[in-house]
Amino acid sequence: MSLLRVDDLTVTYPGGVRAADGVSLDLAAGGALVLLGESGSGKTTVARTVLGLPGRGAAVTGRVRLAGTDLLGLDERTLGRIRGRRIGYVPQDPAAVLDPLRRIGPQITEVLRRHRVADSRRAARADALRLLATAGVPDPERVARAHPHELSGGLRQRAAIAVAVSCGPELLIADEPTTALDALVRGRILDLFGTLRTDCGIALLLVTHDLAAARRIGGEVAVMRTGRIVERGPATRILADPDHPFTTDLVTADPGADR
Ligand SMILES: Nc1ncnc2c1ncn2[C@@H]1O[C@H](COP(=O)(O)OP(=O)(O)OP(=O)(O)O)[C@@H](O)[C@H]1O
The missing domain is CATH 3.40.50.300 (P-loop containing nucleotide triphosphate hydrolases)
Structure with a gap:
C-alpha cells in the first residue's frame, strides 16, 4: 500500500x-x-x-x-x-521552525514532550542529543546548548531536520x-x-x-x-x-x- x-x-x-x-x-x-x-x-x-x-x-x-x-x-x-x-516538515528557512530566542536542545525536548514521545525530561534530553546525532550534527552537546543564530546555515538546517524527525515520522x-x-x-x-x-x-x-x-x-x-x-x-x-x-x-x- x-x-x-x-x-x-x-x-x-x-x-x-x-x-x-x-x-x-x-x-x-x-x-x-x-x-x-x-x-x-x-x-x-x-x-x-x-x-x-x-x-x-x-x-x-x-x-x-x-x-x-x-x-x-x-x-x-x-x-x-x-x-x-x-509527518515531519522541513522548510527552506529553518527560522520558520526554530525559535531564535531559545536554545536548540530545549526546542527539541519540547516537541518530544508535547507529542508525549518522551516519558521524562531526562529521557527527552537524551533523545534530543541522539536526534541531533541522527541529523548528522558533529557535536550534539554544543549544538543543543546553542541558539540558532550561533550556528552555521547547514547546522541550523540539521537542527530543523532533528526537530522534524523527533517523533519518528513516516x-x-x-x-x-x-x-x-x-x-x-x-x-x-x-x-x-x-x-x-x-x-x-x-x-x-x-x-x-x-x-x-x-x-x-x-x-x-x-x-x-x-x-x-x-x-x-x-x-x-x-x-x-x-x-x-x-x-x-x-x-x-x-x-x-x-x-
Ligand atoms: N495563499 C495564497 N493565496 C493566493 N495565491 C497563492 C497563495 N499561495 C500561492 N498562491 C499562488 O499559487 C500559485 C502556486 O504557488 P506555489 O507557491 O504553490 O508555487 P511553487 O511552485 O511552490 O513556487 P515557489 O517555488 O516560488 O514557491 C502561484 O501563482 C501563487 O501566486
Missing part, C-alpha cells in the same frame, strides 16, 4: 488562482518522491495541502491519504497530531530545504535525507526547482507546471530521457545537464 496517495487534488485560492489542478501522486513507505517545477508551478501548495495547511481561503477538492487515512476529512486537532508526529516533507545553502552543504543535507530513508525508513517528499537536487535524491520525480503534473516516473529516466517538452526544456536549461 502507498504511504502517501494524492488523488485528483485541486486547490483554488481566493481570486480564482488554481494552484493545483488535478494532481495525483503516489509515494511508497520509505520511498522518495521529488516534486520538481519552476517557481509558481504549485509545488508548495501541494506540499502544504498534504500537511493540512493549504492557506487561508483555499478551496480544496480531491483526496490526500496517509496510509489509507483521508487527511482532508480530518478536524484541525487530529491533523495537528499527525503533523509533527507522523514521512518527511521538505520544501526547498537546501536553496539557501552553499553547494557543498547542500549535497550533504540531501544525502542526509537518503540516510534517514535507509536507516530510519522515513519516506521523503522533496519540493524543489533544482534538477541537481532531484538527481541526487533519486527515487521518483513528478514534474509540475501551472498546477498540473506533466510527467512522472523514475528520476533516472525522467532526467535523462524526458517525454514531455517542458521537462526537456528544464533538463536542457540545467547547467549540470551533461555532467
Whole structure:
C-alpha cells in the first residue's frame, strides 16, 4: 500500500488562482518522491495541502491519504497530531521552525514532550542529543546548548531536520530545504535525507526547482507546471530521457545537464 496517495487534488485560492489542478501522486513507505517545477508551478501548495495547511481561503477538492487515512476529512486537532508526529516538515528557512530566542536542545525536548514521545525530561534530553546525532550534527552537546543564530546555515538546517524527525515520522516533507545553502552543504543535507530513508525508513517528499537536487535524491520525480503534473516516473529516466517538452526544456536549461 502507498504511504502517501494524492488523488485528483485541486486547490483554488481566493481570486480564482488554481494552484493545483488535478494532481495525483503516489509515494511508497520509505520511498522518495521529488516534486520538481519552476517557481509558481504549485509545488508548495501541494506540499502544504498534504500537511493540512493549504492557506487561508483555499478551496480544496480531491483526496490526500496517509496510509489509507483521508487527511482532508480530518478536524484541525487530529491533523495537528499527525503533523509533527507522523509527518515531519522541513522548510527552506529553518527560522520558520526554530525559535531564535531559545536554545536548540530545549526546542527539541519540547516537541518530544508535547507529542508525549518522551516519558521524562531526562529521557527527552537524551533523545534530543541522539536526534541531533541522527541529523548528522558533529557535536550534539554544543549544538543543543546553542541558539540558532550561533550556528552555521547547514547546522541550523540539521537542527530543523532533528526537530522534524523527533517523533519518528513516516514521512518527511521538505520544501526547498537546501536553496539557501552553499553547494557543498547542500549535497550533504540531501544525502542526509537518503540516510534517514535507509536507516530510519522515513519516506521523503522533496519540493524543489533544482534538477541537481532531484538527481541526487533519486527515487521518483513528478514534474509540475501551472498546477498540473506533466510527467512522472523514475528520476533516472525522467532526467535523462524526458517525454514531455517542458521537462526537456528544464533538463536542457540545467547547467549540470551533461555532467
Ligand atoms: N495563499 C495564497 N493565496 C493566493 N495565491 C497563492 C497563495 N499561495 C500561492 N498562491 C499562488 O499559487 C500559485 C502556486 O504557488 P506555489 O507557491 O504553490 O508555487 P511553487 O511552485 O511552490 O513556487 P515557489 O517555488 O516560488 O514557491 C502561484 O501563482 C501563487 O501566486
